[in-house]
Amino acid sequence: MGVIKKILSETYNFLRQDKFALAGVLIYLFFFIIAVFAPVIAPYDPHRMIRDGAQFMFNMPPGGKFILGTTNMGRDIFSQLVYGVRPALTVGFAAAFFVMVAGTLVGLISGYYRGKIDGILMRITDIAFGIPFTPFVIVLVGFLGPSIWNIVMAMALLLWRDTARIIRSQVLTVRERSFVEAARVSGASNLRILFVYIAPNILPLSFLYGSLAIGWAILTEAAVSFLGFGDPKVISWGYMLHDAYVSQALSRGAFYWFIPPGICIMLVVMAGFYIGRGSEEILHPKLKKY
């Protein structure tokens, strides 16, 4: 219990000092609450084509019954925006989690064992670096079918590369420290050294990369959906933009359709960046001065 209390109080202190990180956390919290209570907040089913009697409510401007108006198929934009939080956060956190775990594991093993294992893992990383990201996602989704989880998988398959490299370089320095040597000569096993002695030392770094990956993942999902490779059954912000684009909302000046999802994407990505920046300041306190 004491440990949890300490972590909480440290987090609180950190957030109190760093206004940007606080803003990031608040933004995430805000969206998280919306995601949980989406059915309560959204006035309509986002998939439903709304009718008034026999009349479909196509292209209604904001106001009245529709806070942000309706799409050209008569769906409520505000409800779509609210439900769009769910895939955004799911993709963001799931992809970031896989990226963090895979990257950290590869980096740890590679940096600790060195030699052949390091060579093989780092060549695989080189290959991952060589594959252009967006085309890879599009091809993978093309093969496996459009689904949110395929997008997450595509990101998990590629984005671990940066984390792995950074973690490996950090492990290379930590493994030479005397406390690791002391553990080794007094009989600690490799796994124990790796996970009990070295891993906690590089964990802040993998959290940093994890928090940056959240933003990346959400942005990528939006991009892929906007290009039309998204999951047609799931209404995400990228899908909304795609929908608005193909039905010429831009030329009709229906800004109420495409600006809100844009702002939401921007806010979430920004929040990830702010938190990342804040945790970077913990890692490199010198940054604070500038």
Next chain:
Amino acid sequence: MALLEVRNLKVHYETDKGVNQAVDGISFDLEQGRSIGLVGESGCGKSTTVKGIVRIMSKNAFIPTGEVYFDGKDILKYSDKKMQEMRWSDISMVPQAAMDSLNPVYTVKNQFLEVMQLKGGMNKKDAIERAENLFTMVGLNKDLLSYYPHEFSGGMKQRAVIALALALNPRLVITDEPVTALDVIVQHQILNELKELRLKLGLSMVMITHDISVVAQTCDDIAVMYAGKIVEKGTGKQILKNPLHPYTMGLENAFPNLNEPNKILISIGGSPPDLIDPPSGCRFYERCPFSMPECKHKEPGLVELEPGHFSACFHREDVEKYRKEAKEVETWQQMIM
């Protein structure tokens, strides 16, 4: 029977250029409860010697010959596993970079408990109590146990590491440059505490240092090493008052002395020989101001000139004269020319 007997120990390194004979046949004894200081300049093989004794050498090092008797048993013949069990519980070591030896992400207490519970098999309650006792013993407040290493000063870390080395009641403690990165006042305090602890607990200690004044303060015996060999050994008093080997005389010139505040510090010119292809005669020949032709080809062995006082030099008479000459700057300067 001495607690630690090192007999003709050699530790060599395999390198790209050939075999580096870093430690080339050294022998010394350490009685239970006594301490010996290994002194010498950087690269003379002090650290390699103790790493060979506890077998924590780097991968390219190997031991061609030698025996190390600990409590009468040749521990060089022990398996790695058996050796691992001995480390920390029978022989423990305070490493060179003690500052770096504590894991920054765990509290000091955590690290003490880990050693005592996993290696010492104690239960948690006993372990905490022992950790608190150890902390008090090395002059730290026991409340400091729950701190993280980065919250400690250098001297506090050093004390904590010494306490950690004593955690399992070892009989022999090896300290490698234990006070090198500390300021003189803290050095003095820690050396005194180390000495007191040693006397109180009846520990035996091997101390490695390049600073002859450090051993003078803490050790009963001194062995002076040069280029992988012991050139002189004896009690602290013998070595400091009546050095027999020209290298020891030179080494003493190079350190300030409180009793002679106006003493000019004289350094020994030149550098140690290449240990991949060591010279056939005396290894100090090139830098020795008193060298004779025979020194170049014949290697002097360690000879007992006074009871307990050994020296590896062909000048066995007239040492007085050389000692006097060695105090003069000119003697050493002619060597640099």
